[in-house]
Amino acid sequence: MQLLWIELNNIRSYTKERIDFPEGSLLLSGDIGSGKSTILLAIEFSIFGVMRSHLSGNALLRHGCNQGSVELAFKIENKEIIIKRTLKRTATGIKQTAGHLILNNTKLDATPLELKAKTLQLLGYPDELVSKNKSLIFRYTVYTPQEEMLQILLESEDERLDTLRRVFGLDKYKRIRNNTALYLKELRQKRAILESKLEDEQEIKTKLKNAQQQEEELKQSNIQTKETLQNIQQQLTKLKQSLKELEKQEQDIQKARLEKETLIGTQKTLEKETILLNEETLQLNEFLAKHKITEQLTSPEQELTAIKEKIKNLNEKQRSIQEKTAFFTSKKETADNIKNKLLNIDNCPTCQQTISQQHKDHICTKQDETLQKIQNNMEKLTQANTQITTLLKNLEERESTAQTNLKTYLQKKTLQQEVKNKEKRKPEIEKRKTEIQEQTKTLQEKLSQIEKQLTQSETLITTIQQTKQEEQTHSQKEKTLLIKTTEQKERIDSLEKEIKETQEKHKKIQKHKKQFQTLTELEEWLQKLFINLLYIIEKQVLLKIHSEFDQLFQNWFSILMEDSLLSVRLDDSFSPHIIQNTHETSFLHLSGGERTSIALAYRLALNKVINDFVSTIQTKDLLILDEPTDGFSSEQLDKMRELLDELNAHQIILVSHETKIESFVDNLLHVVKDGHESKVLPT
Known part of the structure; x- marks a missing residue:
C-alpha cells in the first residue's frame, strides 16, 4: 500500500x-x-x-x-x-x-x-x-499513536498476551477453549437428561416382551377362531345351497298344485263341452230330419233387375215429356202475350210508326198458327204420358211380385245353407269328441303324476323346516365367531399399536443410549484431548512468534543502543527482560531515551512479525x-x-x-x- x-x-x-x-x-x-x-x-x-x-x-x-x-x-x-x-x-x-x-x-x-x-x-x-x-x-x-507506544509494555502479562493473541488472531484458541467449556457444560446437562431417560429401559423391555407374548397368543387364538369360522361358513354355504334346492322343489310343488287345479278345471271344461256336443248332435239330427232339400231353387233377381231397368227408362221418358210439355206451355203463353199486346198498341215501340190493322191481322194469324201447332204437340205428349203411366203401374205390380218371390227365395236358400252347414258340422262334432277323449286321457295321466309328486310335499316341508333351523343355528354361530374375530383383531391392533409405540420408545431409548455414549466419548475427547491440543497448538504458534519476535527485538535494540551496557530479550510472556551490567533491571527504572528505544524496538519487531505472520495484508x-x-x-x-x-x-x-x-x-x-x-x- x-x-x-x-x-x-x-x-x-x-x-x-x-x-x-x-x-x-x-x-x-x-x-x-x-x-x-x-x-x-x-x-x-x-x-x-x-x-x-x-x-x-x-x-x-x-x-x-x-x-x-x-x-x-x-x-x-x-x-x-x-x-x-x-x-x-x-x-x-x-x-x-x-x-x-x-x-x-x-x-x-x-x-x-x-x-x-x-x-x-x-x-x-x-x-x-x-x-x-x-x-x-x-x-x-x-501507525501507533505516541501515547500508545509504551502502553503494551506497561500492561500486565495477561493483558499483553491477550493483546498479542488478538493481534495475531490467536485469541480464537482462547475463545474456542471458552466455547468448549460452555459446550462441555451443555454436554453434561444433555448427558444428565439422557441418563434420566435411560432409567425406564428395563421397564419398557418387559412391557414390550409381555405385549409381544400377548399378541402371539391372540394371533394363534385368532387363527383357530378363523378356521372354525371358515368351517361354519362352509357348512352354512352348503345349507344355503340345500335350502335353495329344497325351496326350488317347494316351488315346483306349488307349481304342481296350480297345474293340478288347472288340469282339473280343463277336465271339467272338456266334460261340459262333451255334454254340449251331445246335445248339439241331437238338435242337428232333429233339424236335418225336419228339413230336407227336395227342390232346385231359381233366383228371381234377374227378372227383378230387368223390371227395375224398364221402370227407370219409362221414368226418364216421362220426365222428358214433362219437360217438353213445360216448354210448349211456355211458348203458348209467349204467343198469347204477343197477340194481346199487338191488339192493344197503335204505334211500334221501336220505330214509333203507326201499326196498321192489316199488319196486326197478319201477325195475329201467324201467332194463331203457332198456337195450333203447340196445341197439337201438347195433345200428343199427353197421350204418350198416359201410356207411360199405364206401363209404369203394370211394371210396379210386377216389381212387387218379384220382390216377394226374391224374399221367399232367400229364405229357402238360407235354410238350405243351414242344412248344409249342420250336415258339415256333424263330422266336426265327432272329431272334437275324439279329441276330447284323447285330451281327457292325457289329463288323467298328468294328474296321476302330479298326485305322486304331491304325496312327497309333507316330507319336503319337514326337511325345509329342519334345514332352516340348522341354517339359523349356523348363522348365529357365524355371527358369534365374527364378533369374536373382530374383537380379537381389535385387541391385536391395539397390541400392535402398543408394541409399535413401545418399540418407538425402545428405539428412542437405544438412540438416547447411543447419544449418551457418543456424548460421553465426545466429552472425554474434548476434556482430555481437544483442549490440551488447543493449548499445544497455541503454545507452538506463540513459540514460533516468540522466537522471531525476540530476535528482531534484540536486533532493533542493538541498532538504537549500540554502545550501551543494556541488553534485552523477551521472556515467555513477551515482556522485555532488561539486563544492565549483568543485573536485571525494571523498565520503569530506565531513562526516557532508553525506554523510548525499547518501545521503538518492540514496536518495529512487532511490525515485522505481524507482517510475516498475516501474509494477506497489503x-x-x-x-x-x-x-x-x-x-x-x-x-x-x-x-x-x-x-x-x-x-x-x-x-x-x-x-x-x-x-x-x-x-x-x-x-x-x-x-x-x-x-x-x-x-x-x-x-
Whole structure:
C-alpha cells in the first residue's frame, strides 16, 4: 500500500488542506500542537471510520463546523483507490454519514460500515475486524499513536498476551477453549437428561416382551377362531345351497298344485263341452230330419233387375215429356202475350210508326198458327204420358211380385245353407269328441303324476323346516365367531399399536443410549484431548512468534543502543527482560531515551512479525512513526539514520519536532499553526 494524498475539510485544526505523500521517507515537522498527529488520525479515520473511544467524531470535527470530511487516495498493486468519509453535526451529536469509494474510476456510494468492509477487503485484513472498534493490526504494523507506544509494555502479562493473541488472531484458541467449556457444560446437562431417560429401559423391555407374548397368543387364538369360522361358513354355504334346492322343489310343488287345479278345471271344461256336443248332435239330427232339400231353387233377381231397368227408362221418358210439355206451355203463353199486346198498341215501340190493322191481322194469324201447332204437340205428349203411366203401374205390380218371390227365395236358400252347414258340422262334432277323449286321457295321466309328486310335499316341508333351523343355528354361530374375530383383531391392533409405540420408545431409548455414549466419548475427547491440543497448538504458534519476535527485538535494540551496557530479550510472556551490567533491571527504572528505544524496538519487531505472520495484508510497505525519538539523546538521534536504512520500507512517514531528523529523510513537510488553523508548507 502506498499513500498518494489526503484532503482534510474542517478536521480539527484544519479547514481545508491537501497533503501529497511521495515515495520513500517523509518527515512531518513542526512544533508540538501544530497539527502533525491530526494528519495521521485523519488517515486512520479515512480507512476505518469512527471507532468509539479510540477515534470519535467529536475528536475529529472542527469546533463550530457542522460538516467535515476526509478524502484519502492510495495505491495497492497499481490500483488507485480514493475513499471519502464525512462527519455531520446533528441534534444528538456528531454522526458519520454516507461516503464513497472510487476504484478503477468506478464510484461506489456506501454507508460507513460498507466502506469499512470494502476497505478491509482491499487491505487484506481479516473480515472479523469489520465489527471491531479498533484495528490492532493497523495500530501495531502501520501507525501507533505516541501515547500508545509504551502502553503494551506497561500492561500486565495477561493483558499483553491477550493483546498479542488478538493481534495475531490467536485469541480464537482462547475463545474456542471458552466455547468448549460452555459446550462441555451443555454436554453434561444433555448427558444428565439422557441418563434420566435411560432409567425406564428395563421397564419398557418387559412391557414390550409381555405385549409381544400377548399378541402371539391372540394371533394363534385368532387363527383357530378363523378356521372354525371358515368351517361354519362352509357348512352354512352348503345349507344355503340345500335350502335353495329344497325351496326350488317347494316351488315346483306349488307349481304342481296350480297345474293340478288347472288340469282339473280343463277336465271339467272338456266334460261340459262333451255334454254340449251331445246335445248339439241331437238338435242337428232333429233339424236335418225336419228339413230336407227336395227342390232346385231359381233366383228371381234377374227378372227383378230387368223390371227395375224398364221402370227407370219409362221414368226418364216421362220426365222428358214433362219437360217438353213445360216448354210448349211456355211458348203458348209467349204467343198469347204477343197477340194481346199487338191488339192493344197503335204505334211500334221501336220505330214509333203507326201499326196498321192489316199488319196486326197478319201477325195475329201467324201467332194463331203457332198456337195450333203447340196445341197439337201438347195433345200428343199427353197421350204418350198416359201410356207411360199405364206401363209404369203394370211394371210396379210386377216389381212387387218379384220382390216377394226374391224374399221367399232367400229364405229357402238360407235354410238350405243351414242344412248344409249342420250336415258339415256333424263330422266336426265327432272329431272334437275324439279329441276330447284323447285330451281327457292325457289329463288323467298328468294328474296321476302330479298326485305322486304331491304325496312327497309333507316330507319336503319337514326337511325345509329342519334345514332352516340348522341354517339359523349356523348363522348365529357365524355371527358369534365374527364378533369374536373382530374383537380379537381389535385387541391385536391395539397390541400392535402398543408394541409399535413401545418399540418407538425402545428405539428412542437405544438412540438416547447411543447419544449418551457418543456424548460421553465426545466429552472425554474434548476434556482430555481437544483442549490440551488447543493449548499445544497455541503454545507452538506463540513459540514460533516468540522466537522471531525476540530476535528482531534484540536486533532493533542493538541498532538504537549500540554502545550501551543494556541488553534485552523477551521472556515467555513477551515482556522485555532488561539486563544492565549483568543485573536485571525494571523498565520503569530506565531513562526516557532508553525506554523510548525499547518501545521503538518492540514496536518495529512487532511490525515485522505481524507482517510475516498475516501474509494477506497489503500494508507491509507502509510505516508511520509518531514521535519515535521522544527523550533521545543526540547520539541516539544519529542512530535513526541507520534505523531508517535498515527498515527499507517503500514509504515511511515520521512525525517529529526534532530538526536533526530532517537530514535523514527523503522528503520534508512543515506543519505550522496560525491562530487556530493548521497549514502544511512544502520545503
